[in-house]
Amino acid sequence: MTVRHMTVQHMTVQHMTVRHRIAEDRSTTVPPTLGAPNTTATRTSRAAVFYGVGLGLRIEDVQVTGPGPREVLIEVAACGACHSDVHKLQGHGTVAAPNIFGHELAGTVRAVGTGVDHVRPGDRVACTFLVPCGECAACRSGAEDNCGPFRTMMQAKGLRYDGTHRYHQLDGTPLRASGVGGLVGLVSLPAGAVFPLPDGWPEAIPLTDVAVLGCAGLTAYGAVNRAAKVRPGANVVVLAAGGVGLCTVALARHAGAGTITVSDIRDESLAAARGFGATGTVHAGDRDFDARVGELAGGAPIDVVFDTIGTPGTVAQALRIVGIGGTVVVSGLAGTGGPGRIEDLNGFVRNKITLVGSYAAVPGEDMPKLLEAVRDGALDPARLISARFPFDRAEDAYGAVAAGTVTGRALIEY
Numbered sequence: 210m211t212v213r214h215m216t217v218q219h220m221t222v223q224h225m226t227v228r229h230r231i232a233e234d235r236s237t238t239v240p241p242t243l244g245a246p247n248t249t250a251t252r253t254s255r256a257a258v259f260y261g262v263g264l265g266l267r268i269e270d271v272q273v274t275g276p277g278p279r280e281v282l283i284e285v286a287a288c289g290a291c292h293s294d295v296h297k298l299q300g301h302g303t304v305a306a307p308n309i310f311g312h313e314l315a316g317t318v319r320a321v322g323t324g325v326d327h328v329r330p331g332d333r334v335a336c337t338f339l340v341p342c343g344e345c346a347a348c349r350s351g352a353e354d355n356c357g358p359f360r361t362m363m364q365a366k367g368l369r370y371d372g373t374h375r376y377h378q379l380d381g382t383p384l385r386a387s388g389v390g391g392l393v394g395l396v397s398l399p400a401g402a403v404f405p406l407p408d409g410w411p412e413a414i415p416l417t418d419v420a421v422l423g424c425a426g427l428t429a430y431g432a433v434n435r436a437a438k439v440r441p442g443a444n445v446v447v448l449a450a451g452g453v454g455l456c457t458v459a460l461a462r463h464a465g466a467g468t469i470t471v472s473d474i475r476d477e478s479l480a481a482a483r484g485f486g487a488t489g490t491v492h493a494g495d496r497d498f499d500a501r502v503g504e505l506a507g508g509a510p511i512d513v514v515f516d517t518i519g520t521p522g523t524v525a526q527a528l529r530i531v532g533i534g535g536t537v538v539v540s541g542l543a544g545t546g547g548p549g550r551i552e553d554l555n556g557f558v559r560n561k562i563t564l565v566g567s568y569a570a571v572p573g574e575d576m577p578k579l580l581e582a583v584r585d586g587a588l589d590p591a592r593l594i595s596a597r598f599p600f601d602r603a604e605d606a607y608g609a610v611a612a613g614t615v616t617g618r619a620l621i622e623y
């Protein structure tokens with residue numbers, strides 16, 4: 210069966226609306242080969258293209274190529290509006306404009322390239338923001354999260370591992386994808402980032418809402434289960450209850466943490482944290498912050514502090530409140546462009562503190578476990594999402610995130 214046949218077979222009337230057009234491009238030069246996917250197929254899909262600081266996101270049609278070998282073509286259901294993309298909108302990204310960003314996706318498989326056998330057309334999938342190539346030395350050793358080509362090509366340059374593009378403007382000009390490049394109706398993604406929803410997935414959790422697991426969920430999963438290795442009964446503090454913070458709370462509870470104290474500057478976020486399993490909350494601006502955190506842990510030492518913001522100030526705060534032999538996990542990237550320092554080096558040494566940076570998790574091992582945990586009730590993605598925007602208003606979603614008015618996550622729906 211050719212890709213063309215598969216595409217038509219799965220197409221519904223709804224997909225043929227102007228808002229979300231998927232069409233075979235007549236300019237495709239390589240004819241479909243019977244019995245093998247046509248990996249050079251090109252389709253037109255609606256995208257939100259970033260043209261540079263102050264120019265915002267322009268909604269326009271682009272050409273999407275693929276799936277190539279070991280790639281999966283996904284019809285995107287939704288994309289989470291992550292704060293790291295606000296930084297890109299503000300001109301702090303590394304990929305030259307114009308480009309397509311957005312990296313927190315869920316959708317439905319429409320076609321697969323050669324060498325892909327873990328998903329098939331029609332499968333509902335969640336995608337990780339970290340896209341391991343599966344072939345470099347790090348990936349082969351099991352450390353997919355250290356994948357070199359992902360960092361040096363996809364993240365830094367907006368190109369595929371081999372330097373090629375999957376997006377073009379309608380006049381044929383190549384268009385970069387900043388990492389995943391998910392603000393488009395169709396995405397051709399390397400297979401290592403694509404995970405089917407596990408058997409028994411509750412219908413109460415819609416596919417759109419699964420999107421937030423690919424960055425916020427995965428980042429929290431790695432922080433809780435890899436960087437901190439939270440043990441049953443552990444006393445935990447989570448600094449900031451944003452998307453990652455709330456997932457961290459839920460997954461720490463799932464791992465059996467004893468007390469979970471959460472701080473934030475917004476009362477709405479603290480209320481949300483209680484819904485996710487926080488046993489106590491403290492306003493980030495509380496004058497007696499350190500003492501209050503100690504009280505909420507019942508006077509016991511704090512075993513783990515998760516800093517989901519990552520500024521010199523929050524790292525210093527975390528190092529101050531963590532107990533003897535404790536661990537500070539920094540998963541936030543808000544201030545990591547500047548220097549940080551350990552203010553009380555003597556205490557750091559004598560108290561045998563572990564300070565660890567945590568970036569995502571190992572997709573191939575951890576994303577299936579995260580999806581199973583969510584299926585089994587560890588966290589409800591819908592409760593993480595406090596604002597929903599139609600695709601044409603993608604820029605407004607990032608505006609809301611930048612303004613600090615979103616509790617948890619904002620979701621952009623196609």
Ligand SMILES: [Zn+2]
Nearest residue numbers: 291293424425
């Ligand atoms: Zn993100």
Ligand SMILES: [Zn+2]
Nearest residue numbers: 342345348356
């Ligand atoms: Zn790799």
